[in-house]
Amino acid sequence: MVATFGLVLIVLGVVRSGRAGWAPLAVGGYIGGAYFFTSSTSFANPAVTIGRTVTDTFAGIRPSSAPAFVAAQLGGGALAVAAIRILYPRVTEAVRTEARV
Numbered sequence: 001m002v003a004t005f006g007l008v009l010i011v012l013g014v015v016r017s018g019r020a021g022w023a024p025l026a027v028g029g030y031i032g033g034a035y036f037f038t039s040s041t042s043f044a045n046p047a048v049t050i051g052r053t054v055t056d057t058f059a060g061i062r063p064s065s066a067p068a069f070v071a072a073q074l075g076g077g078a079l080a081v082a083a084i085r086i087l088y089p090r091v092t093e094a095v096r097t098e099a100r101v
Helices: 002-016 018-035 046-052 063-087 091-100
Strands: none
Touching: 002 063, 018 063, 018 091
16 A cells, blocks of 8 residues: 555656656656655555566565555555645646645
8 A cells, every 4th residue: 555655656747747757767766766765665656566476586476465466556546636636636736836846
């Protein structure tokens, strides 16, 4: 949940602040950090979680654990959307401000 919350917050935050060009750098930096600070090694994406159920690595997960991971990721995404609506209530003003600078 933490990894997905942070990832969605980063993506929507850079877009809503009018700095979408920074998204690749922001996402790469976040994923690199989240790999180390989340116990799940940053299972922030349900597609990656499902893919990891068929791998035999130290970061793999059991197929029976995948539904709980996906549910947590969906919850984290929903919380991030709610947080973005509070932090950036009017996207058009932020984008207009960035365009003037």
